[in-house]
Ligand code: GUN
């Protein structure tokens with residue numbers, strides 16, 4: 001019988017197992033209801049070579065394990081697939097929570113000066129290390145990430161992600177107009193730098209490249225055309241950008257591209273609305289835009305903490321669903337106010353309330369895991385515990401704070417517990433984060449209470 005030996009070390013790649021409550025999604029709860037997920041109160045996650053072997057009831061699975069298989073006991077904890085953040089800016093780590101502005105003024109006053117510092121590669125390396133540790137501390141194992149206009153900032157990010165063994169997607173920002181001189185590339189230099197970065201990083205380890213025009217107002221038509229060419233030349237590469245976040249931004253895009261039917265149409269004209277295109281915000285869209293995104297297989301990144309912080313507006317998740325658009329959750333740090341996807345789910349629920357909609361706890365945890373993986377076309381590799389998937393997962397402590405512990409005593413069912421977690425928990429509840437079956441983050445335990 002396995003289970004006597006309880007190792008606690010990281011870096012393991014052979015056959016091992018983790019025991020605890022397991023929750024993962026096979027499908028979207030809004031479509032499949034109770035069949036959308038599996039939950040094992042006393043579960044066992046079996047991992048080998050960094051990949052999932054099985055997820056099921058512990059007693060039966062333990063009986064089948066070869067004698068001596070190491071089993072890590074996390075009884076009393078909830079184990080879910082790693083969270084997927086579909087929109088975040090690593091260079092904005094140091095200006096998160098900057099006071100007083102809406103989008104366009106916020107960019108000028110806080111964002112561009114912060115991004116300027118990434119001309120210094122050493123600065124990029126230092127911030128990338130902190131940023132990735134902070135993601136893991138919050139339970140995020142995969143993210144779609146903006147660097148800055150400086151190619152070195154992308155190198156710094158990918159090197160740090162590779163060292164941690166994390167599945168990450170990132171790209172150098174393209175911006176050749178309507179921004180400070182010190183952050184400007186040209187259509188041609190942006191194309192050449194992106195191409196070189198794709199050659200260096202795309203498909204290496206667990207890394208993928210995203211062509212990253214910041215937003216249409218900061219790119220010439222030539223730059224957007226060359227972004228489309230990069231996608232045509234490199235199948236499998238992503239596109240990330242912003243669209244329809246703020247009303248002044250939407251009006252500005254209409255002025256700059258007077259021939260366009262809508263802001264999204266600008267991108268569409270240059271072949272940028274396609275599978276693996278991820279559009280952040282998508283607040284001030286119309287149904288023609290949504291229908292186009294759904295038909296094209298493009299995805300929306302719903303960024304609730306950012307949309308509330310910058311006063312941008314309320315994302316219409318039900319409308320996105322009606323048009324069959326893939327939707328993931330994004331923190332959008334530094335306009336977003338937390339690295340924690342649990343904090344984002346809290347705000348996502350409130351955005352839904354303000355819009356007269358519902359975000360059920362099951363839909364919320366799906367959104368943060370398999371939904372995000374599907375938005376990024378990574379659901380064949382991550383997002384749940386089906387056999388063969390990469391073993392990225394989070395161990396959640398449902399009693400991480402006195403209030404959580406107390407509330408859980410009055411949360412009889414799974415959905416009550418999930419809802420309490422999404423409303424009350426944050427990085428303090430992330431006991432551990434594992435990548436490819438190896439522990440990469442463990443919460444520092446609080447010192448024992450002082451007797452003095
Ligand atoms: N639109 C263009 N750039 C940005 C950015 O850095 N953050 C957000 N939230 N919106 C943008």
Ligand code: ZN
Pocket residue numbers: 087088089242280332
């Ligand atoms: Zn953003």
